[in-house]
Amino acid sequence: MKRGLGPFLSSMDEGLKKIREQFLEDLRAVTRAEDATALKDKYLGRKSGLIGAEKKRVGSIAAESRAEFGRLINDLSREVEEELARLNEKFAAGQETERLERERLDITMPGTRQRLGHLHPITLLRQKIEDIFVSMGYSVEDGPEIETSFYNFDALNIPVGHPARESADTFYISENLALRSQTSNVQIHAMQRRKPPLRVIAPGRVFRRDTPDPTHNPMFFQLEGLTVDRNITLGDLKGTLEEFVHLLFGPNIRTRFRASYFPFVEPGAEVDYLCFVCEGAGCRVCKQSGWIELGGSGMVHPNVLETVGIDPEEYSGFAFGLGIDRMCARMYDLDDIRLLYENDVRFLEQFA
Ligand SMILES: [Zn+2]
Known part of the structure; x- marks a missing residue:
């Protein structure tokens, strides 16, 4: 007032x-x-x-x-x-x-879309393959990418002087250390750690001095498999890989084995599977052959079992190595495998 x-x-x-x-x-x-x-x-x-x-x-x-x-x-x-x-x-x-x-907020304004990431196509396929083998009683193992000559070569029955040990093929870090040229080194680690029966898979990166081209890259992904037990036969190997392709591609997809040589198996075989697109009729994906290469396989060489102290008279085993990237490239019909390693988001976001 x-x-x-x-x-x-x-x-x-x-x-x-x-x-x-x-x-x-x-x-x-x-x-x-x-x-x-x-x-x-x-x-x-x-x-x-x-x-x-x-x-x-x-x-x-x-x-x-x-x-x-x-x-x-x-x-x-x-x-x-x-x-x-x-x-x-x-x-x-x-x-x-x-x-x-x-500072007023206009809640009717369009928002900024948050980009959600997703797994890489190789990772997606690897997980799918792992799930299949785990369902068949396998455990997943990991192993070193930098490896001594013992695990990378000697224990795998690849003697000094073998062409696979050449520095033209292998990335040596020192005389005795190299980037592993296959996931088979995990076989040796697994057999040293545990006694049979053994059922392990080991997915991972491997390194070879390949010149990059549409079907090669100096780094790629393999999946190693190893079973060691009493009375394991070639039939078990064939049955296991046959079951695997059925679970991955469907019941009509068969496998075939072609005799081949790998130092750490005897006998050895290349494995093909029926083309999942044409089921053998021939198409672009299988390059008209009706078959696609799965990988290498064979019965574990007695020398390998002996090296890790497993008696080859009592135990036997089979091993296989699958190329995850090549399988991935076929499944997505990629004409250049290098697309999988370049991490170009425009390419990768198609796999969301
Ligand atoms: Zn085909």
């Missing part, structure tokens, strides 16, 4: 009345917070404030009116302070409104 300052002042003191009128006029002209601050200095400033200056006039006021004069000055000071405080509040509220307006 306003005090009845005006009428009283007009009868009491012309000077204070003029200051008040000037203040009210100045107040109406204020448009910014800075103006309000300037106004405070003008009227209430300690050194040059107009109201302060009035106080100095008290000596010229009649003694009986001094108390009343002092009260009027105090009232005027309070009124100026209150008006300015109100003004400041108004500006502060305005700034808050402005801030809120500025």
